[in-house]
Amino acid sequence: MTRARVPAKGHELAQAVVAGAEGAELERLEVPTVYRAAHLRKDDVGTFDQHDQDKDVRRTLHVGEVPMPELAEDEVLIAVMAGAINYNTVWSATFEPVPTFAFLERFGRTDPRHDLPTHVLGSDAAGVIVRTGRAVRRWRAGDRVVTSPAYVDGEDPAGQQDGMLAADLRAWGFETNFGGLADFAVAKATQLLPKPRHLTWEEAACNMLCASTAYRMLVGERGARMKQGDVVLLWGATGGLGGYGVQLVRNGGGIPVGVVSSREKADLLRRMGCPYVIDRSQFEDLSDEKGWRRLGAEVRRLVGEDPAIVFEYTGRETFGASVYVARRGGSVVTCGSSSGYEHTYDNRHLWMKLKRIIGSHGANYQECHEVNRLISLGLIHPTLSAVYPLERTGEAARAVQFNRHVGKVGVLALAPGEGLGVEDHALRERIGEDRLRLFRTAP
Incomplete structure (x- = not known):
């Protein structure tokens, strides 16, 4: 790539993207040598110690x-219009459970570009391709794209069965450098999907990590394989993952039972069309069987039976309850542990009642394609609730760190404002702004 020694934000390539230039023009313009990004600094590792009560991500997110960077032959350079905060941004900025520079150092043994004293974060993005590596066939400059988060090399034979089984699987912008919270991002061609034409940049940028993860957990053949009529208990049902989980359950003929932590979130959940809502504050103590029994009784009171599937990502605080309340022969599908990794549960309720615990991580490229198709058809809607400028990425991550949000939190990069990027206005009108902006109107 040719380089121009000008910061990206004011550089003519960025300006041309914002102005809607065609691919041929974008290819003629030089790529800047530096660009604006939300990043960590290796020198900040050790900022927090075990005695810190508040590991404030604003201290370490710069x-x-x-x-x-240079492009590899199977990569593209994306001019990022918008990105989104995921919980892995919080983990990264608190250097927990390990500093992400350890990931970059290990990756650097095979790809030295990534082992740098700065780590550009972000596992979601929407933008415009401005450069392609020489081996990229299906994409070209000017294409509008969203990114999926799985970064897979593909030489591992297991990856041909399921990309998430590949030994070299990495989470983009978490275990790799050059992520989506920036004016430019580097992604593999196999991460790319067409931007849904009826969505704004910030709406398009907020979906893929959480929506595809929820799809694999609930719908994909490697997850719980929900069928019509299944009762599904969803923890954090208005969160980044839960908001998509509820939609997938409803679309697939399941019966969602959403668990939330406030009256306002309960109201939002009902507006989403979730017929059964549980206020978690009624079950403060879920550490023993007494609390589990009360929760199970409430589910049965609402829907008449125990859940076939429990949608889990909160971890330590809820896992024992999840194993208990799942029906005989039911499943607990888990993709995370935001409240802690060490889980305690009564194994008798697992083995004697023939239940299953299913581990689920991210989504492979085909699963991402399927969920992006649902979004593009207007069958799954964004859960975007707030948007920050790139300069305030620290504040955006802070909101997620303390659960001061519903759904997803977006970040504008090169997009000069909200509401831009819509191409299919007719589809947007058919769906309705009230549905597309439902989370934006939540208290």
Whole structure:
């Protein structure tokens, strides 16, 4: 790539993207040598210690210039219009459970570009391709795309069965560098999907990590394989994952039972069309069987039976209850542990009642394609609730760190404002702004 020694934000390539230039023009313009990005600094590792009660991500998330990397032959350079915060941004900025620079150092043994003193974060993005590597066949400059988060090399034979089984699987912008919370991002061609034409940049940027993860957990053949009529208990049902989980359950003929932590979130859940809502504050103590029994009784009171599937990502605080309340022969599908990794549960309720615990991580490219198709058809809607400028990425991550949000939190990069990027206005009108912006109107 040719380089221009000008910061990205004011650079003519960025300006041309914002102006809607065609691919041929974008290819003629030089790529800047540096670009603006939300990043960590290796020197900040150790900022927090075990005695810190508040590991404030604003202390370690910096926004400033970083060097522009070279492209590998199977990669593209994306001018990012918008990105989104995921919980892995919080983990990264608190250096837990391990500093992400350890991931970059290990990756650097095979790809030295990633082992840098700065780590550009972000596992979601929507934008415009401005450069392609020489081996990229299906994409070209000017294409509008969203990114999926799985970064897979593909030489591992297991990856041909399921990309998530590949030994070299990495989470983009978490276990790799050059992520989506920036003016430019580097992604593999196999991460790319067409941007849904009826969505704004910030709406398009917020979906893929959480929506595809929920799809694999509930619908994909490697997850719980929900069928019509299944009762599904969803923890954090208005969160980043839960908001998509509820939609997938309803679309697939399941019966969602959403668990939330406030009256406002309960109201939002009902507006989403979730018929059964549980206020978690009624079950403060879920540490023993007494609390589990009360929760199970409430589910049965609402729907008349125990859940066939429990949708789990909160971890330590809820896992024992999840194993208990799942019906005989039911499943607990888990993709995370935001409240802690060490889980305690009564194994008698697992083995004697023939229940299953299913581990689920991210989504492979085909699963991402399927969920992006649902979004593009207007069958799954964004859960975007708030949007911050890139300069305030620290504040955006802070909101997620303390659960001061519903759904997803977006970040504008090159997009000069909200509401831009819509191409299919007719589909947007058929769906309705009230549905597309439902989470934006939540208290």
